[in-house]
Amino acid sequence: MSFDLIVFGKKLLRCRDNLHLSQTEVSVKIGISIPRLKKLEEGLEMPSGDEVLIFADFYKQDYQFFITNDIKSAIDKVQILYRKHGAEFSKQDRWIIQEFLYLCECEQQVFELTKFSELKFDFTPKGDYYKMHGIHAALELRRMLNLKPDDLIIDIYGLFRKLGIHIFRRKLQNSSISGLFINHPRAGKCILVNYDEDIYRQNFTVAHEVGHAIFDFKEDINISFNNWDKHDLREIRANTFASNFLIPKEIMSKRVGIQWNKHVVINLAKQLKINIQPLIISLMQEKLIDESTYYELKSIKIPMIDKVDPELQNLSDKRYESKSKLLEKGLSQFYVQACYRAYSDGLISSQRLAEMFLEDEGGLRSLLSQYNFYLSYEH
Numbered sequence: 118m119s120f121d122l123i124v125f126g127k128k129l130l131r132c133r134d135n136l137h138l139s140q141t142e143v144s145v146k147i148g149i150s151i152p153r154l155k156k157l158e159e160g161l162e163m164p165s166g167d168e169v170l171i172f173a174d175f176y177k178q179d180y181q182f183f184i185t186n187d188i189k190s191a192i193d194k195v196q197i198l199y200r201k202h203g204a205e206f207s208k209q210d211r212w213i214i215q216e217f218l219y220l221c222e223c224e225q226q227v228f229e230l231t232k233f234s235e236l237k238f239d240f241t242p243k244g245d246y247y248k249m250h251g252i253h254a255a256l257e258l259r260r261m262l263n264l265k266p267d268d269l270i271i272d273i274y275g276l277f278r279k280l281g282i283h284i285f286r287r288k289l290q291n292s293s294i295s296g297l298f299i300n301h302p303r304a305g306k307c308i309l310v311n312y313d314e315d316i317y318r319q320n321f322t323v324a325h326e327v328g329h330a331i332f333d334f335k336e337d338i339n340i341s342f343n344n345w346d347k348h349d350l351r352e353i354r355a356n357t358f359a360s361n362f363l364i365p366k367e368i369m370s371k372r373v374g375i376q377w378n379k380h381v382v383i384n385l386a387k388q389l390k391i392n393i394q395p396l397i398i399s400l401m402q403e404k405l406i407d408e409s410t411y412y413e414l415k416s417i418k419i420p421m422i423d424k425v426d427p428e429l430q431n432l433s434d435k436r437y438e439s440k441s442k443l444l445e446k447g448l449s450q451f452y453v454q455a456c457y458r459a460y461s462d463g464l465i466s467s468q469r470l471a472e473m474f475l476e477d478e479g480g481l482r483s484l485l486s487q488y489n490f491y492l493s494y495e496h
């Protein structure tokens with residue numbers, strides 16, 4: 118099969134457009150002259166092997182994506198996202214989205230290499246009552262995950278990753294975006310949570326996006342805003358799923374007859390690792406509080422210092438700081454350990470491991486040292 122220069126050039130152009138970069142910006146970052154870049158994008162000249170690798174590394178794509186049509190990419194879905202909501206994403210946020218998709222592809226590769234055993238959860242909604250879809254799916258998923266009706270959730274991210282969903286957290290400049298779901302053509306179900314949000318809000322967001330992954334995966338893409346359309350049935354269903362997964366009715370029914378004051382509400386919210394608002398909404402829906410009590414409790418805030426990130430529990434101040442910086446890059450402990458396992462089993466090289474961590478070799482050593490991991494030739 119001959120190399121198609123026109124197709125190659127169009128792929129380069131699409132990648133650059135998705136990131137809202139000019140030819141000058143790309144030229145400066147990758148060291149390829151503007152005239153040469155222009156000719157490559159127009160399909161007028163043949164790229165060298167090194168240039169293909171440079172583009173693949175820069176645009177965070179599999180190099181084979183540029184030279185064949187056999188490798189699937191999320192580029193089409195990203196273009197759909199930006200056609201619908203392009204004004205919502207700054208250049209920095211677009212870059213974060215691209216790195217997020219790259220991390221999802223890397224994690225999927227690791228899953229396949231290490232034969233990761235994911236739990237299959239298939240839920241078929243019945244009827245047209247969307248709220249009931251969310252309630253039933255939450256109950257069934259809790260049962261499948263062996264959660265008792267009144268069990269508290271310690272690590273929401275760890276639970277959902279058992280389903281093989283790729284979950285990453287990154288700080289977005291646009292604070293109105295809470296989360297994003299993309300059904301990646303290679304990696305499958307992928308969720309991005311805005312790490313700039315309140316910790317407890319993030320817990321609800323990831324459950325909300327999992328709701329979209331369960332119900333709306335055929336839609337390919339869903340973006341969740343803080344100020345969402347209260348008439349959007351898909352958002353209502355995802356919210357209902359999140360609420361019922363995180364706040365089981367059995368937990369509230371055990372407290373029938375108690376006085377729902379500030380102290381009680383804060384204590385329960387901290388146990389559930391959620392903010393006050395979703396809790397008191399659930400209490401009112403279960404008729405455990407009336408409307409006047411709801412408005413009395415609505416202004417309560419849990420101090421930030423009391424909120425513990427489920428992926429950063431039981432760490433010293435120093436380790437908390439270093440691990441939180443890794444989380445900002447999307448590198449959770451789950452992801453780091455999974456990738457390192459693939460490396461230690463001889464399934465990927467140290468160079469590939471560094472790429473998966475968005476690092477060079479020097480940065481790789483520093484990162485691994487935080488987990489007491491080492492490269493094989495350093496033992």
